[in-house]
Amino acid sequence: MFFIKDSSRRKESEKQMKYIEFTVLVEDSAQLEMIEAILLMMGITDSVVNDPQDIRELLEKKNSYDWDYVDASVQELAHMRPSITIYRKTTEKDSILLTQLSRRLKEQFPLCEIKKTIVCDEDWKDKWKDYFKPVKVTDHLVVKPTWESYKSAEGELVIEIDPGMAFGTGTHETTSLCMELLEKYMKKADSVLDVGCGSGILAIAAGLLGAEKVLGIEIDPVAVEIGKSNVTRNGLDETVQVIYGDLTKGVDFQADIVVANLMADLVKILSKDVARHLKPGGIYLSSGILSELAEEVSCAIEECGFQIAEVRVKGEWCAIAARPKRAKFV
Secondary structure: OOOOHHHHHHHHHHOOOHHHHHHHHOOOOHHHHHHHHHHHHHHOOOEEEEEEHOOOOOOOOOOOOOOOOOOOHHHHHOOOOOOOEEEEEEHHHHHHHHHHHHHHHHHHOOOEEEEEEEEEEEHHHHHHHHHOOEEEEEOOOEEEEOOOOOOOOOOOOOEEOOOOOOOOOOOOOHHHHHHHHHHHHOOOEEEEEEEOOOHHHHHHHHOOOOOEEEEEEEEOOOHHOOOHHHHHOOOOOOOOEEEEOOOOOOOOOOOEOOOOOOOOHHHHHHHHHHHHHHHEEEEEEEEEHHHHHOOOOHHHHHOOOEEEEEEEEOOOOEEEEEOOOOOOOO
């Protein structure tokens, strides 16, 4: 029997970095800060903290706009043990460091549980990218992650996107609903205001569809930088601008279309401000709304001087198109 060595596979595996995943589980969330202090004293600055108390506080929903929907998997985290995880290389130096850390933690926290596992960076770094593939979202708009190849068909407009830490890949129902409504209602040379633009995907979609001017507003500075990078990546710097800001403060941009893919309570809160930024005859597109809240949010939008033109539902989510009441439907 002959055996053939697969050198290509061996070389590929050699490229994969191996790490030690070091996790400390404790009995009390209060111990997490003390462990973080120990890590810092030992020169370890990067750690992942899993504190179920944070989840429990989130589930209390102290503000009405905190969230509309919490997945069951998140709720399960509220009952897990508090923990801190760090990753170190599989070098002798790092192994010695972790041995010293284990001894110190056991002396100070006798009831703590320590787990060490060897993992490949492929197991955890950028693993989510495996599930983000090119997808045709509307009749013309295709969303393509930067790391994937795609041959566009005639008439397709391809959005190159790297969401990084910002929301917006086009695969979520709320984003795809907004893109469908943008494609339906937007006319070439329209001006578009994207409130809470995240990765910039909707602002970019508007630019590719022919908008003359697009302004994306975002209160998360990290998302602002991601959005700007994606705009440049799509060659839309002359058309699309992404800024750090708040719709309710110091923004005087007037738009033919305002799109707000947020969440139900924020949509209700911001609708009165949207009216000030919408040109006569313009249209307001909102999403991030659970379909069961469609009527409630529609009523709130109408109270702010709008007339509902359309409610579009996809799965558990919906999007609402509305016009100022003085405008006639086209």
